[in-house]
Amino acid sequence: MPVPYFHLEKINLRCRVKKYRLNPEKSQKRSLEKRFDEIFTRKTGFASLDLALKRLWRNKSELLLVLKRPDIPLHNNLSERDIREYVKKRKISGSTRSASGRRCRDTFTSLKKTCRKLDISFWDFLKDRLESRNKYPPLAEIVKFRMTCSSA
Known part of the structure; x- marks a missing residue:
């Protein structure tokens, strides 16, 4: 998977999470969690990127906390x-x-x-x-x- 393509997928996921935050729907929650897993568990062939993805995936519960609590901001x-x-x-x-x-x-x-x-x-x-x-x-x-x- 080319790195620029990965970046676009990540941006798309963030946009979808932002939309979810404004109008939370249970069906979307599962879809976003699944998409997060697809993006952050794949192998890119770049060792440093793969390590970063793995680290982000391990923090999934924190990074997707907004799915449980749409009232919290996406950043600090x-x-x-x-x-x-x-x-x-x-x-x-x-x-x-x-x-x-x-x-x-x-x-x-x-x-x-x-x-x-x-x-x-x-x-x-x-x-x-x-x-x-x-x-x-x-x-x-x-x-x-x-x-x-x-x-x-």
């Missing part, structure tokens, strides 16, 4: 993006000197990330809290409200 880019800023700061500054310093850093980082996700200026929110203006409701209420609106 958002989670990785969430911790990237924290990791960069830790790399640059080393570490905090105390547990209190660590809690402060983690709290501010979390607030900043939450504000960014809610499209609220972190500095405006912080100033609002420090000056007791109460222009913004608590972030937890905003999150809860938006989740309620998006699921309705």
Whole structure:
């Protein structure tokens, strides 16, 4: 099997999984699992590709978890993006000197990330809290409200 053809099969499978996620049907689930096995258990004649395929096939349950749980994302880019800023700061500054310093850093980082996700200026929110203006409701209420609106 030529390698470019294999790549097209893999892309096609991913597209089918994406469609399944939007409209899960039990008959499609079995078909996707079977297709996954067909693609990732075949021999290509390229040792490194065959090893990679075998490794991917061994992780089938994780890679196809979306078939059991269509509500989960197909990737973890958002989670990785969430911790990237924290990791960069830790790399640059080393570490905090105390547990209190660590809690402060983690709290501010979390607030900043939450504000960014809610499209609220972190500095405006912080100033609002420090000056007791109460222009913004608590972030937890905003999150809860938006989740309620998006699921309705």
